[in-house]
Amino acid sequence: MKQTKSLHFSLLPAPEAQQISIGAVVQGSILAILFFLGIGGMLYWAFAPSAMLEILIPIGIVGCIIFTFVLRKRSLRRLGLIVLALWLVGFCLILQTDVLNGLCLTANRIGEVLGQSFGRIYPIYDISVDQSGYELSATLFFIPVSLLLSLLSGYLAYTHDAAVSLAITAGIIFIYVFLKIEIAVIWLLLLVLAQFLLLAQAYGNRQNFYGGFTTAYRSVAAIAAGVFALSAIVVFLTVPSYENSPLKNTRESLIRTVDQIRYGVEPTLGMPDGDFTNLQAFEPSDETALEVTMEKPESLWLRGYVGSVYNGHGWSESDSKSLYEYADIFYWLHRDNFYGQKQLADAAAVTGKASYDQAFGIHVNNVGASSRNIYAPYELYMAGGELMPADIIGDTALVSTGFRGQRQYEYLSLPNIVKRYPDIMRELYGDDAETKLSTEAFLTVESNYAEYIYDQYTQLPEDTTRWIEQYLSDVLPTQEEANYANVKQAIIQYLTEQTEYSTEPSQAGSGDFAYDFLFLDKEGYSVHYATAATLMFRACGIPARYVEGYLITPQDVQSAADHSVFQIDGTHAHAWVEVYQSGVGWIPVEVTPPYFGLMEEADSLEGVPGTRPESTPAASPENNTVENQEEIPNQVDGEKAVAGNLLLIILIIVFAAAAIFFLWRYWKKRQMQFKKKVEACLNEKNNEAITAMFICAMDALSTLGLKDGGVWLLEQLRRELKPVDGVSEKRIAQVFAVYEEATYSAHEMSQESRKEMEDFIEEVYLLLRERFVGLKRLKICGFLKLAAEIKSAHEKR
Template sequence: MKAYFLRSIYLYLSFAGMYLTLEETLGLFANGNVILFLLGIDCLFLSFVRWKWGRIFWYGWNGLVFITGAFLWKKVFAGYLVVENGGRKQLSSYYHMTLAQKKVPIEGEQGELFLVLALTLLVCVLGTLVVQKGRVAMLALIQMLVFTLELVCGSSFRGPGIYLVVLSVFALWAMGNRRGGKNQGILFSVGVWAGSILLLLAFVCGALLGPALYKRADKLNRELYGKVQEVTAKMSSAVRSQNGLWGDHTPTADGSLNNYQVEQSDETDLEVTVSEKPEQTMYLRGFIGDTYEGTYWHRIDEDEFYKEFSEKDAAYQIQNILYRYVQKRAQEEENTAVVRRVQPGGEYGYVPYGFQVPDDGNLVGDSYYASTEEELEYSGYVKWNTLVGNGPAPEAESEIEEIYREYVAQQYLKVPVEGLDRLKEYCAQYDFGSVQEVLDFVVPTVQEGRPYSMELEPVPAGKDFAEYFFFDQKKGYCIHYATTATLMLRLMGVPARYVTGYMVNDDEFVESAGGFTAKVPDSQAHAWVEVYREGKGWIPVEVTPGYASISSEESENQGGSSDLESQTTMPEPTPVQETATPEPEREEELQPAEPTHPTEEEKQAAPEVNGENNSDGAMMAAILRVFLGIFAVAAAAFLCWTGILLRRKRILENRQQRFMQQDRNGGICEISYGLYQMLRDADVCREYTMEDGEYARMMEDELKILEKGEYEAFLRLVQQAAYGNQELGEEQRKGCLGFYRKIAVYLWKHMDKRKKFWWKYMKCYEIS
């Protein structure tokens, strides 16, 4: 009893430590006191499971918890989303990638009920193994899996939770699974002393070793993530080399950069409905690339953004600069645009330029709209570009936009400190006097002599993606042109950023009940560049061959409205600096992207867009799904196996109770009937019309283990028990039971291996 109680305490501390580490890792705000209190009640009842009344209380408590969860399933689901969002936020922050937050259907939900259900399920699965049998292997395995997931999520393990887990599992292991009254007393004494010392060490270690462990854990986190990423990339490459086990994949363009073969199925990704038919190509921006690191674009660091902008609605104000600029100058009524996801998944709410981004808590800094809703509605202006070509805004759109100009000049001129030597040297040869001159140089430069192609060899190890495209490979598709152009613009002093999303040609909109609708296939995922225009916001610039180009002739006709604007001097960032901060005297007129339709030859030579979907965000989401899938499969398999074992145990116990019932004659008859069933299942017993003696001799021939006359003697005892007036003795019943078990063991040893699982676990016969 004492050992049961102590094991229950250590099991509780182990799960309490698990919860504390999860709370720390995922940034949960659930009421931990309530969760740990309810977990404590469960473990308290578990400590009395040795007695029947204890099992009743324990089963009753768990049943009550699960019934409550079933009735409040919406709250449980909302709690799961809260926990998932915590993981997404931690991954996004730690790895500087993009994982959108899921919308929680219940406002204010913190996930208490979901966490209680999850911990209760673990207690149910592991309780009897740990407390009754003293086995800790499965507990240790589950804790290691959770520990690994937390490492991948960037856990710092500063608190005592990790020490509670490790040391309580160690204490359970030290107690072992010895049985006997004397051993139980020894185990209790050892457990009390060892547990007291270990738990004291847990809190001391948490206080003293937390900072040191954090540094090591941080390094381990990144090494582990790097290994997982490397293995995943190799597996992905191997699969693609065999034409893919996953088949075609539909991208929702992101920040990944590679030369993988793009597979497009032309399945519809989005449906876009607008109230007024566009007269030009519509761009739907999704991912925004902030920092370039050779093989991918990182998203914005939200923490850094909010250090500069503490206002609650800063993201909303900044992301809608272009919309407000157009709104002030538009004479017609606002249009509506509805973007509906056809394919499930995706981490962005795709926003048309010139439309207002909603302030619904899904805005990520100044960059993108992280909404996973199936259908999103925007208000704005389809013909926004006709209202931004009348010269630069003479004044800041707002006070926050004036501050944002300085932020743009700092943040969006960043280039890597190391690397890009050839591209830096190339760009340093040129000196232009205006933004438009830079654009007129960069756009044709990245295109000329570099045809569009998706048939590419992998980027060699150690080579930079942009430099390899520009100087060596000299062919590519939209992500190559957009990445290289963004870097060249930054190196020449023009704040720019990398964007992926979708583009929809104006002739693809057809009249519908809601206005004009276009179906957007996966082949129209695309990448382009954004350039910031003071007072007007971020404007798309097309740089991919076969689409639009901004020629110097267009610049003269549409761009420079004054000599001052055309002669605006552009600051030249020092290539070896992480950040350059130019202070332009006055922003000149820049041209919005005016895409022209590719010719038929260009369409044949250049498939439209990038279809790759292997960003850090998508990769980590896939890794998490794999881990969680493995955990779910393992848990389900363990539950099924536990159920099978418990069922076998119950059937064997019930059969034994029938055989050893108080009525000895009735018990012998049950043994006879049980033997008949067993022989029939083994395909030994056949229907017969012969006399009992003849049948007995036939069975003795079939079952080589039986001696002559043994089966016939058994049948005589059964007949006496069934039809005689005198109750047989206990020795005679034990003889019949021994005869039954003798045949059971013989059948098991001589059974086909393919049938043994069915025999042992489905029919539940004795095997020894």
Template sequence: MNKDRTYMKLLLYVFGFLLLWEWLLPLEQITKTSQIHYFIIFVVFSIILIFLGTPWFISWPVKSGFILIFLYLIFREANEPIVVWLPRFGTEIQLNISLLASKNWTELSPGFRSLLFFLLLWQITYLLRFWLTIRKRIFIFYMMTIFYVALLDTFTEYEANRAIVRIVIIGFALLGILFFQRVLEKEQIKDASGLMKQWMFPLTSMIILSVLAGYISPKAAPVWPDPVPYIKSKSTTDKTANPGISKIGYGVDDSQLGGPFISDDRVVFEVTSSSRQYWKIETKDVYTGKGWITSEQSAPMKRFEYGETFLMDEHMRNEGELTKASFQFEIQYPHIVRPYGFVSVTGNEGNGFLQYDPVLDKINSHTSDGTEARLKEYTVTYEKAAYSMKKLRGTTGLPDGEQYNQLQKRYTQLPAAFPERVKELAVEITKEEDNWFDKAKAIERHFQSGDFSYDQTRVAIPTGDEDYVEQFLFDTKRGYCDNFSSSMVTMLRSIGIPARWAKGYAPGNYREAADGEYRIYQVTNNEAHSWVEVYFPGLGWVPFEPTKGFNNPSSYVFDEAQSQASQTDPAAPPEKEAEKEEKETKEVIEEKEPSNTSNFTGIGLSKWIWSGALLLVVMGLGFAIFYSRRKRPFANKNEKNDDGTFIEAYELLLKRLDKRGFQRKTGQTLREYAAYIDRQLQTKEMSQLTQAYERIIYRGDDASTLTSEEKALWKTLMEKASGGEMSSN
């Protein structure tokens, strides 16, 4: 018997240590804590002392000695003897205690912090002993571990995928063994050797089957990206110290895409406009297999003045509705940020000029002497872009001519070693469509499937001969705007549709209303964004948005309905057919589009608020359920149940006494326990009630033979156990 219980106790401590280990594993990765192995050794040694039942007057000095030795090994200077280090460390402790008293917690020394951490682990190992061998309940610590690891996975670079699996296995094992021990104590079973084997087999089988089921089951991609990636990154600016991690924002070098980035919520500009827009800066036209560069085209720069009309978009005839967007910049650049339908820029007249680069499709500001100018504010006049559906769906190729031949060649460029299976995928996706617009929408919708997920942190970088797009489409299927937009551009190019890679900023976050129909939007570095442009003759470059979590703010003119109505039903009213066609076309365009349109992370401020509220509600419900689960036996089995079965009533009384702190010791008989309760209450009620219970259990007496006095004893004890009249001494 003792041997089996020793094995069970050993298992409990092993699993308890493994659960505690999950708290220590991430520390070296997410904090400046180093040499974690010393702390792990200390935990192992502390648990061994507890398992062996070492008395406190032996274990305390031994643990203290271990702490001093480990601190000496961690913080000693080169070849410094311990007799020299100890007085110095004593002085350091005195200094840090004074800092604690003055609440200067940030000034504490690393050595003193480590000492506090050792003491914390000391207390945690004591709590493990309390939970595992006294209370025999580990659920709270188990849930705390899951919550802790989930937080680290969400808000830091720590990857918890495997840790969660380990925690599930360890937790199930602990919960199962502890439940078995509680059953043994409740039933007063002393020889549990056979029962232990019978219990461990189904427990082990259940754990294995549960883990296998979770592993092989299909898993949906996350609906939302990680909210705050790399909050505690070791370096936010030094790329040499943290290779492969970039800081988000606008940059000119796009030759090597991929890898994680750090969020940056610094405000770049605020813009007052009548509607949400993509704020465009430039485009790139050459895909290298790793990123984007600019082709060596020989196109002269075009100079124009502030306030001068300069039409760049082919569909514009300066006949549409004009509106304005006014910019106030916190971070100033020499380029002009513009919406689609650009007409002119005002705000720096007489102090310089503007220059358009047709290769980059980019406008830069200059001073009068030709140097770059960084403007604090300016206003862009633009024509509200609205693209004709008739022209969009009517495009199946480019007209003849040298100009279009050059455009086709330039914007269908792909590397010589471009993966063939990317083209095969594009052909498969678009095989049912007969025009460029619907083919582009089919590819755009492909990225909205559950196979792809938006992620800013766990993003691979292609190495060797790996292609950036192929890696994303077929291997990782995880990334941010650069992955999605580059993939769509190259897929379109592979089937002969001219497309290019555009970059700038997403619409931004709504701040407040301005005069009339105007609204103020705030754009931060987090809104740095890339998207897709497809060329349509007569319309020019039309934006598309494949990135999951973003919407295309472009407008469409549904002008193909009337001609189709005359062909299908001459008698039908043109306006009714037009409404029907517009509705059907909108359904095609908006199919599977995500509803969010707010910012770079794909989650707007309002959704953050609702998400936080939902999380609080879920946590509140969880605690309420747990609390009610603890109280339910007493709520459903109160003193009104004295006319029910006496056995149930007596067992309920035992449970309530246990909850009040009067645990029945291992091996203690019911009569001994009843005498213990009577000594606390200075009565004989528990002993009398126990004798009645034993008559029913062992002699087979009928509960109906109980006297009203015996029933009253139970009722009185229940009231005392519930009313707080009892206290353990």
């Protein structure tokens, strides 16, 4: 009797139509709230310090709960988004003034953060309310932002989109680290917790995170722990504040190597840019470092690297955060066209000691020196905005822009007036009626710059101050008795009598470069002398900076014609100290014995530390005394710095662990898929093996342009074969017939049919190997490996 079978169909409700479980909503809400608190808290902490969190956080939490529910109901999603959009538009229109003020406050805060990070002046937007209304305006602006963040958090909780959440988390962490923003630990921990739970859920196929889920947690934790050691090594190698790290020398060596590659530094053609770690002997090369073309040949000090802060093993630039305290001063200085890099030339111009007619062009081609520095004279008269941007704070030197720095540049200079700056200084403070008006205006502006100078460049580390007072108090004049002349004389006399010039000095290694030179080794070359002299000038209340650059000597320019090209080699590299003279600005001072008389200098230094002549119309002397200067704000103590370093380690570890985790997950998934394909293609049943091999072959041919749409019909394949060169229609028809028979017939396929499909796999294999070479082969490496497995199994049979 013939048996009959009947087919039964049943209609099941779509997942969206099924009742949403309360547990799923609660779980999603918790995850969304954690993300909102982490993301929102980090952003509010950095960019909205005046906003009222007691209002924004409850709004965001309620929004997370609502959006978690709405996103799970397809029928409510579109309506919910429309309502939110209409509400946001209405809210912003009704409270337009307050929202715009809040936007401007936020933009100003972002500019402040950027300024503290990069030492630049960013635009400040006008606020139409007084300071008492800042809190309300900022809060009203961030209410819509909170709702949008809660929508984003609800989306992450609903979709478990690990890629988006990791991108957001990594972006926030990068912003904090890159901009050196102080981290609020509580918000960071909440963000890390939310990210951890989402990763664990994604790993555990979206099971709930409060029970029966220990395997996923253990896996994620194991990966994080495994990354810790590698991340710690990377952090100790790359974070500059780890001064006591056992890998300190390795880290600094790595940084120097990177800088040499980035800026094309040739050590034998220049100086160490203030880094005295593992300082080598001074063995300058006679190869060209700079090609300098001057319209009118002049002997000049070409200032390059300027060291502002002494750290015991070298010099560094001033901290951007402390520089930003003077943003207002430099904004107005630059608005008045006052730049510290060209102060000497401006002083000469306003006193009539020099004019534009005397200015001449200089073109510099940096052949082998460090391109991080722009080499320019003290007589600089004019430079382009790229070299001397108006938004920079500090005016230490010209700015070399670009990742690799600048190799060629031009500027205008006055003739050598360093040697006659006392005449300019006397004219500035003189009673000449013809120049009185211009000099008064100039000195009024200059007094603001001098305030910054005396704050920044009379500072010494506590340890340095201690040993200077202990060992040099009898050598240096007291600040009450000091003037520029007797301080210079005392410094040069001590250095000449107590130390010896040597291009191959020994290194005691006590941890303080200047201390070793002055009291232990007592030998060194220009970097040693310039460093010691800078510290000693500062100890006497005279603003001073450490400088590296190149010397174009009177002998070099002797008898040279106009527009001559000077080949400045490594023997011209030198370090010196520059001191600030009231009115005229920075003046180079030679303190290295073998170089005495090599360059033209004034007969003596003039002036009194921290004061001006009584005739000055600018600020009174009391305003410039070192004793009356306030301490530089925002100094970070040691414990706070250590805490910040630990937080930085945590951030890098979390990000690295997440990245490695997902790379590992992706690799494991691909491996699992490949294993299943191999098992299917090597199945003992010929029908299943033939079907699997044909599917794999079609997938592989898709890389050559075959578009089958996932539905295999012979006529469709023939049409799509036209753009695929190397596969004939006849061959496709043959293997398609075998595939069709294996898939839809009830009988067992023969070994010959299986062999025919294996031969087709081999043909596709050879075709792809021919078409994909080099890195392109990575695209089809999976199929190539699969074909090799099939061939190997066939040979074994």
